Amino acid sequence: xxxxxxxxxxxxxxxxxxxxxxxxxxxxxxxxxxxxxxxxxxxxxxxxxxxxxxxxxxxxxxxxxxxxxxxxxxxxxxxxxxxxxxxxxxxxxxxxxxxxxxx
Amino acid sequence: xxxxxxxxxxxxxxxxxxxxxxxxxxxxxxxxxxxxxxxxxxxxxxxxxxxxxxxxxxxxxxxxxxxxxxxxxxxxxxxxxxxxxxxxxxxxxxxxxxxxxxxxxxxxxxxxxxxxxxxxxxxxxxxxxxxxxxxxxxxxxxxxxxxxxxxxxxxxxxxxxxxxxxxxxxxxxxxxxxxxxxxxxxxxxxxxxxxxxxxxxxxxxxxxxxxxxxxxxxxxxxxxxxxxxxxxxxxxxxxxxxxxxxxxxxxxxxxxxxxxxxxxxxxxxxxxxxxxxxxxxxxxxxxxxxxxxxxxxxxxxxxxxxxxxxxxxxxxxxxxxxxxxxxxxxxxxxxxxxxxxxxxxxxxxxxxxxxxxxxxxxxxxxxxxxxxxxxxxxxxxxxxxxxxxxxxxxxxxxxxxxxxxxxxxxxxxxxxxxxxxxxxxxxxxxxxxxxxxxxxxxxxxxxxxxxxxxxxxxxxxxxxxxx
Numbered sequence: 001x002x003x004x005x006x007x008x009x010x011x012x013x014x015x016x017x018x019x020x021x022x023x024x025x026x027x028x029x030x031x032x033x034x035x036x037x038x039x040x041x042x043x044x045x046x047x048x049x050x051x052x053x054x055x056x057x058x059x060x061x062x063x064x065x066x067x068x069x070x071x072x073x074x075x076x077x078x079x080x081x082x083x084x085x086x087x088x089x090x091x092x093x094x095x096x097x098x099x100x101x102x103x
Numbered sequence: 104x105x106x107x108x109x110x111x112x113x114x115x116x117x118x119x120x121x122x123x124x125x126x127x128x129x130x131x132x133x134x135x136x137x138x139x140x141x142x143x144x145x146x147x148x149x150x151x152x153x154x155x156x157x158x159x160x161x162x163x164x165x166x167x168x169x170x171x172x173x174x175x176x177x178x179x180x181x182x183x184x185x186x187x188x189x190x191x192x193x194x195x196x197x198x199x200x201x202x203x204x205x206x207x208x209x210x211x212x213x214x215x216x217x218x219x220x221x222x223x224x225x226x227x228x229x230x231x232x233x234x235x236x237x238x239x240x241x242x243x244x245x246x247x248x249x250x251x252x253x254x255x256x257x258x259x260x261x262x263x264x265x266x267x268x269x270x271x272x273x274x275x276x277x278x279x280x281x282x283x284x285x286x287x288x289x290x291x292x293x294x295x296x297x298x299x300x301x302x303x304x305x306x307x308x309x310x311x312x313x314x315x316x317x318x319x320x321x322x323x324x325x326x327x328x329x330x331x332x333x334x335x336x337x338x339x340x341x342x343x344x345x346x347x348x349x350x351x352x353x354x355x356x357x358x359x360x361x362x363x364x365x366x367x368x369x370x371x372x373x374x375x376x377x378x379x380x381x382x383x384x385x386x387x388x389x390x391x392x393x394x395x396x397x398x399x400x401x402x403x404x405x406x407x408x409x410x411x412x413x414x415x416x417x418x419x420x421x422x423x424x425x426x427x428x429x430x431x432x433x434x435x436x437x438x439x440x441x442x443x444x445x446x447x448x449x450x451x452x453x454x455x456x457x458x459x460x461x462x463x464x465x466x467x468x469x470x471x472x473x474x475x476x477x478x479x480x481x482x483x484x485x486x487x488x489x490x491x492x493x494x495x496x497x498x499x500x501x502x503x504x505x506x507x508x509x510x511x512x513x514x515x516x517x518x519x520x521x522x523x524x525x526x527x528x529x530x531x532x533x534x535x536x537x538x539x540x541x542x543x544x545x546x547x548x549x550x551x552x553x554x555x556x557x558x559x560x561x562x563x564x565x566x567x568x569x570x
Contacts, residue, residue: 020107020108025282026372036277036288037251057246058244058274058275059275059296074263079478080484081480084483084509085509088435089435092513096175
């Protein structure tokens, strides 16, 4: 896929390599780089996914990184119905509607 | 300028001073002692001023709502004569959907007043949306820096939702993988942009929450004829509890018990790339709640204005499954779809109310907006995908990061008391360990006593215990 100047894109870059990271990190964190993702408008005339590009962010900063996504989608959602939760409302109304108070 | 990790971190104090506009050195007393009240007075705004500037941007004056059906349920489950009434402060009604607008409003006002072009905040939570929203109202630019993805590139759904909200308000969102070095990049951005650091822990941020406590005191008195017997807040960094408590005191509610509640995530490492996406709560949990209470100056400013041990009477822990259950209860019994993280305090209140007398009143001091990424269904779907078992059963079986247990019956909802005395001990232990303190001056001892609501004698006893 090709992006053109002005397209809304996401870039990615490594801010700290594993060896440059802070001390006292858990092993699993220490062995991976510190990565950053930022969205903005493409500054380059044309670019493909994986190219090194410049973007202009919402506040006008120019940032360089690898082109990761063009017109990135918001992928978080409402989730699936959770069987363990579905009857809570009914159960509570049943308790409220049955019999007298304790004690 | 040198951009290596160590050299940026070494410039921390000068960067912070420039970006917060507070000269913290003015409040230093001696060693670890500083004048907290003087800092709050000078650097913040008084309650009247805060109320006024919040009204200008539609922040605050949210409804206090009695949870009548939940209260009827509490009565059913309580022994005779017990079952306090719960009221909830519907903070979702703030412009960006949470009480965090109160904190952001004062910082944005301050930044504008001081001529900054933009504001920044390091936050994965509601505060980002609040800062972005308040910045928009003031014509300021905003950058929000989030800890968002793990090394697989998988983002926590709740944090992805916050990013969406921030972008909707026009902010730049910087998404970083797991690790405390987020702060390093945050400092570099402050250097690059000369923006105002809307830290959650400045006197401004706390002054912004005082109106919450003040409103609760007045509204509760209007609705019930007295101040609340207890106010419960979801405790993480300490700001909401500190600010609410200060506001209650300013309104004259001196006998109201101040209670903090957190989700129990003990055992999960906050800097772990693996544990990161095993959590279904990104805030309101013990991973922030305990460290910030016992070592408040770990924050991004030299002196943290959020100091809960000065105010908190009790600290209660609940499980993720219990909070999801109460989130469903709030939606189904009260018609209020909120949370879930903000419902941590409601969950503790539900259990506590059953022990309190029926003529007593508990106020839960916040709700928050919900939606994609944040709903129990979104969080539990994500949990299942990340290998966390979700089952119905007794919440006592809960295992953070491994098992989320949804109660089978509301009577199974309970809290675990985390003793304030143990927190005081940890506070002293942190000073001995982190600051490598061996001797304390009289002024320092007096400060520790004040900071933990203890006597100098008690503090001396704790110090001797660790020697």
